Amino acid sequence: MSETAPSSPPARASVVVAAHDEEQVIERTLRALLAGADPGELEVVVVANGCTDRTAERARRIAGVTVLESERPSKTEALRRGDRVATAFPRIYLDADIPTSVTAVRRLCAALDGPGAPLVAVPSRRVDVTGRPWPVRAYTAVHRRLPVVEKGLFGRGMIALSEAGRGRFTDFPDVVADDLFLDSLFTDAERVRLPDVATTVEAPLRTGDLVRRLARVRRGNAELRRRPTTPGAVVRRSERSAWLRDVVLPRPWLAPAATVYVALTGWAALQARRVPPAGAAAWGRDASTRTGLAR
Numbered sequence: 001m002s003e004t005a006p007s008s009p010p011a012r013a014s015v016v017v018a019a020h021d022e023e024q025v026i027e028r029t030l031r032a033l034l035a036g037a038d039p040g041e042l043e044v045v046v047v048a049n050g051c052t053d054r055t056a057e058r059a060r061r062i063a064g065v066t067v068l069e070s071e072r073p074s075k076t077e078a079l080r081r082g083d084r085v086a087t088a089f090p091r092i093y094l095d096a097d098i099p100t101s102v103t104a105v106r107r108l109c110a111a112l113d114g115p116g117a118p119l120v121a122v123p124s125r126r127v128d129v130t131g132r133p134w135p136v137r138a139y140t141a142v143h144r145r146l147p148v149v150e151k152g153l154f155g156r157g158m159i160a161l162s163e164a165g166r167g168r169f170t171d172f173p174d175v176v177a178d179d180l181f182l183d184s185l186f187t188d189a190e191r192v193r194l195p196d197v198a199t200t201v202e203a204p205l206r207t208g209d210l211v212r213r214l215a216r217v218r219r220g221n222a223e224l225r226r227r228p229t230t231p232g233a234v235v236r237r238s239e240r241s242a243w244l245r246d247v248v249l250p251r252p253w254l255a256p257a258a259t260v261y262v263a264l265t266g267w268a269a270l271q272a273r274r275v276p277p278a279g280a281a282a283w284g285r286d287a288s289t290r291t292g293l294a295r
Contacts, residue, residue, distance in 0.1 A: 011043035013109050014089070016082035017048055018075045019096040023053040027127075028064040032099040038242050040064075042102065043088050047078035055096075076172040084173070089163035090121075093182075098157035098199050107197045108160040118192040119165030119183070123161030124199045125156045135207045138260035144255075145247045148238055152186065154179035157199050167188075184224070184233040207264070214268030222272070 007097040015033065019026055026046070034042065042064045046054035050073020054096040059067045068081055081092065090109045094100065096224045104123060127144055131135045143149060153159055159182055168185045175181055225235050239245075 003149060010040075011088040011215050012041050014043040014045065014086035015092045015094050015105065016079060016086055017044065017046045017094050017096050018078035018082065019048050019051070019052050019055050019059065020078075021051050022055045022073065022096040023051075023058050024049075025097045026055055027058050027061060029081045029094070029096055030065055030097050032062065032101060033094070033105070034062065034102065037102040037152065040104065043086060044194075045082045046096075048080045049073055049075070049078040049081075064133075074174070075176075076174055076178055078171045079178065089166065090160045091163075091166050092160045097202065100158060100162060100199055104158075104197045104199075105160075107108055107194055111192050111194060112160060112162040112165070117162065119159045119168070119226050120153065120186050121192050121194065122153050122156050123158055124193060124195050124198040126198050127203050128200050129203045132203050132205065132269050135209055135260050135264065136203050136205075136210050136255035139210060140203055140230055141257045142243055142247050142254060142261040145251075146147055146242055147246050148242065150193075152180075152236060153183040153186075153191065155201065157201055173230075175224050176216065178226045180221055180224055180235065181230075181233075182208035184235045185230060211264060211268050211271060214264065215274075217269035218268060218272035 010106060017029070018025075022029075028046065030046070033044065044062075045068065046056075046065055047068045048059065048060040049070040051069070054067050054291060059065055066085060070078060083091070090112050092108065099243065100123075108121045108123065114120060125144075127140050129140050132140075149155060154177075154190050156179075159179065161182075165186070172178055173181060206212055221235075225237070243258060243261055248254050277289060
C-alpha cells in the first residue's frame, strides 16, 4: 500500500506586495523577508502592475513567491488582485521598497492573536535622511514627531490586519491614499504600534522630490475626505497647529527646522492645487530613492 505524503501546513500569514517598476529593490525586499522563514510559513504574493521594467522577472527569481502581472499601473488594483489570491491571515500589506524580516512579521502577527487583540498592527518607523539636503532633514525632524504621524497607520510601508480587521472592508477602493483609507477604518483602541519593531523609510533625495511627494499626499488625502468609501469610516484630519503645539513648543531647539517645515508645507499646498499630469494618480510614490536603493 502506497503512502500519501503529508500535505504542507497552511501559511501562517500572507504578504501582499504591490510593485510598480521596482526591479532595483524587489529582490532585496523579498530576500530580506524570507530569510529565516520556515518552509511555507509565509505566503508571498507580488503583483507587478503597469511595469515597464523587469520587476516580475526579478520577483520570480525568489523561490516560493507567487507573481501576478497587471497592465494597469494602480496600487489599489494590485492590492485587490493580491487579496484575491492570498489565503492566509493575518494579511500583511508591504511596500516593495521596505525591507523587513520574518521576525518582524511574526511579531506583528502575534500582536493580533488572541481574544480581545487589536485588529490592525503596524511597526514603528525610522526615516533615513542620510545624505539628504538640509531642507529635507529639517522637514523630517518636525514631521516625524507629529502625533498624527506617530498614531496613524500611514507612512510605514507595512500594515498587518487580522482576519476580522480585513473584514472591515470588501475591496480596496480606487484612491491614492490607500494607507489613510485603512487608517480610517479603525479606532485607536483597535490598533497597536510596536515600538521595538520598525521599518526604515527612505526620505526623498532632493527638496523638490519631497515637495512633489507632499503635493501627491495632499491630493490623495483630499480626495479620500471628499469621497468617503466605507460607511462608518472616519478619515483622520491633520491639525494645522500641531507642528507648533506638539512639536516645537516642547522642543524649542526645533524652531529653525519648523520654519523650513512650514515653508515646504505651504509650497506643497500650492503644488497640490495644480492639475496632476496624466497617470500621476495611479501611483503616488517618490521614485527618486530607487536608484540609491539598488542592490
